[in-house]
Amino acid sequence: MEILLKNELFKGLSLDDINKVIEEVEGIIKIFHKNEVIITPKEKIKVFGIVLSGSVMGVHNDYWGHRTILKILEENELFGEAFSFSQLDNTGISIVCNKEAKVLLINFEKLLEIDNRKIIQNMMMILASKNVFLTRKMEYLSKRSIKDKLLSYLSDEAMNNKSNKFYIPYNRQELADFLGVDRSALSSELSKLKAEGILNFNKNYFELL
Amino acid sequence: MEILLKNELFKGLSLDDINKVIEEVEGIIKIFHKNEVIITPKEKIKVFGIVLSGSVMGVHNDYWGHRTILKILEENELFGEAFSFSQLDNTGISIVCNKEAKVLLINFEKLLEIDNRKIIQNMMMILASKNVFLTRKMEYLSKRSIKDKLLSYLSDEAMNNKSNKFYIPYNRQELADFLGVDRSALSSELSKLKAEGILNFNKNYFELL
DNA sequence: CCATCCTTGTTGTAAATACAACTGTATTAT
DNA sequence: ATAATACAGTTGTATTTACAACAAGGATGG
DSSP: OGGGGGOGGGTTOOHHHHHHHHHHTTOEEEEEOTTOEEEOTTSOOOEEEEEEEEEEEEEEEOTTSOEEEEEEEOTTOEESHHHHHHTOSOOOOEEEEEEEEEEEEEEHHHHHHSOOHHHHHHHHHHHHHHHHHHHHHHHHHHSSSHHHHHHHHHHHHHHHHTSSEEEOSOOHHHHHHHHTSOHHHHHHHHHHHHHTTSEEEETTEEEEO | OGGGGGOGGGTTOOHHHHHHHHHHTTOEEEEEOTTOEEEOTTSOOOEEEEEEEEEEEEEEEOTTSOEEEEEEEOTTOEESHHHHHHTOSOOOOEEEEEEEEEEEEEEHHHHHHSOOHHHHHHHHHHHHHHHHHHHHHHHHHHSSSHHHHHHHHHHHHHHHHTSSEEEOSOOHHHHHHHHTSOHHHHHHHHHHHHHTTSEEEETTEEEEO
16 A cells, blocks of 8 residues: 555655554545446545546546546546535536556545544645646637647646656547547547647657657 | 625634634735736746635636636635645736726635634635536536537526526626637527527526526 | 457548628727 | 727638548457
């Protein structure tokens, strides 16, 4: 469980403290397989999760079967915390396993009860940076063309990776659902950008030129 | 300042407590006029704000002069809190006065220092519900057509107002910039929906049928 | 090793959108 | 009261996109 030492939620705590906290909040570890639903969109959630290995994704499926991917969540990322705090009966969002995942599930009410200022403050910081992420993503989505959506997303990724060469966690269909566009239109836009010498890519490896 | 008694941040505190807190965090009140910039996109912000009267908006202007409106913030809403916590040098977001506004500005570092569990917990809840709002908004933006973006936004507003008749805080250009679409295309889509008997509207008053 | 499934790119077409230009009507300022 | 400005709707056109159908590799599983 040394992974958790690097987790934002437990920043500043010792391994002993972390173990104590996890006991107090009734943390349990579960394993999920690809496409298994971890949280359904119609439940009032009492828990949030931490990805220990593998990956999961936040997904919204609308009436017409369109899928929107909010984000793919990888090692040490949290999911469901905002919705569990909000106490909504119906979130509209599913959490689905994307790649064989080990997940730590935590009861949020118990977390609020524990008397550890550091944890609460850490949680606040996590919520704040998720806010910043969502705001960033809205900037991509607000762009008027697929090309602009794609380039603003990719240049943000380059920034995050501090390199113009990087891997993204999405395949084509997932990237299309993440950016809210049609897959084939995205593919052809990618080909066009490659032909123009603006970028290079192979599968989920990208290079901005 | 009884407005603040209804504010989410001070929920559960008495008026005396609130006054004490505001002193501790060096809260100052400022007045802004329409189109005045309250927070510029290139500064590292040390403060966040509470709208006491009037309204402000979170705005992103891109390289080509396209404006994206994140949200119009009205009485008792907070702005800038996520970005001030995140400590970014460059947020890319401006806060601009939308309608003659009185604003309470608070130093976020001082807020973190004060020893009041309730305030920190309230702030966490505020961040969580902003998260939920942003997630909702992503659902609108991910829709493939103007019609769907519009209808998902309007039906959410109807839900929030618990009525199929309601006012929105946006004029046409602002609504277009909020939904990331062209104003004239939005206008003609609205007319079409009115002709189809799906909705009725007059200026910023809407009725879902 | 073969069959099946999954992923990605391609193409054509119909539909939707952005953009620009213009009109009429409120709203504001002088 | 009048001019100036802001706002909302309309229309036409060029561009962009969604959608559907298909083909070529790759990966996967028995």
